[in-house]
Amino acid sequence: MTPKRSPSDFALFGGAPAFVEKLHVGRPNVGDRAAFLRRVEDILDRRWFTNSGPYVQEFERRIAAEAGVEYCVAMCNATVALEIAARALGFSGEVILPSFTFVATACALMWQEITPVFCDVDPVRHTIDPEKIESLITPRTTGIIGVHVWGQPCNIEAIEEIARRRGLRVLFDAAHALACTHRGRRIGGFGDAEVFSFHATKFLNSFEGGAVVTNDAALAERMRLMRNFGFAGQDNVIHLGTNGKMCEVSAAMGLTCLESMEDIIATNRRNHFAYSEGLASVPGLRLYAFDPAEESNFQYVIVEVDAEQAGLSRDELVRLLHAENVLARRYFYPGCHRMAPFQSYFPHAHLLLPETEKLSTRVMSLPTGTAVGVEEVAIVCDIIRAASRCSPEISTRIRAAS
């Protein structure tokens, strides 16, 4: 890349884009292609494509072991896993959750006519603020969903303490948090149950997929029934259910990615520290940091932009990067409470969510994962540093154009 010295060097203002090919956030990790294809051959030979086949069973055992829990119930995706877990836990009425999450957490509740009650987040950790939970509890509240955003565990003890005292059940949306630890213990065994996502963009993918993990045998059994139309054996339906099954080819991909998990973490960690170094000197930018005493999968490189100090807003920076073919994302924007299905019910929700409101205008997610090398990270950091150096002119030009 030719170094960018003046605003006209940026692609947004007519310069050559820094990347010819687009650099994505959440480009899937592939793992060992040959190992995956061997498993696909097995599946075709066996003609056992779904309904708790051998690969799904193996995947469930492996995930349970990774998470340090007794039971893993694999599902077709994490949204259905959240829906089934919510039902199996007897959630009804109102459930408290953060608004600063992927919309699926809130949809999973509303889809079942459970009212999502949005709670604000801790501005440093980005996870639900336990101090704001209690004032949201009403006689209709049945549970709390904490989200381990970016793989950062929630303040688990505080949430569990409130739940015990107020007779509520706790579900954790751990979609981001496979292989992350809290106080040295793997995420998976906290609360009544936790939900992982294996969507293509996630740390460990099965194309589409999810799972609920728990140490509660009865809960796991109920979820197994619900996942498969309530079948307890041929012709014997004993529970109301749906179709939440994971198929064999997904489990084959999940198992293949599990074998590469350590490499994926190492790549993510390397990229994370390359970004950390490359952006350290940029005023107004803060790279979201993980506790070095804990394990993390480093799947998300999150930058918070303080528009005043940086001289550029998050949105301006994202526009600038997109023109360079760096497809930074505004995760999570605008916050579930501002999305149509929820805003129409709770038009005043934002009044209770000042931190969520602020955070959702400040965060962006940068490309990482096995599709991104340190050379690319260095270029992305160069662009951001150059933008910072000429931020007044860039900002003036963007504002003049819009």
Ligand SMILES: *Cc1c(COP(=O)(O)O)cnc(C)c1O
């Ligand atoms: C991705 C994600 C989900 C949904 O996962 P799917 O497997 O795509 O259904 C739920 N919650 C969070 C926080 C997520 O990031």
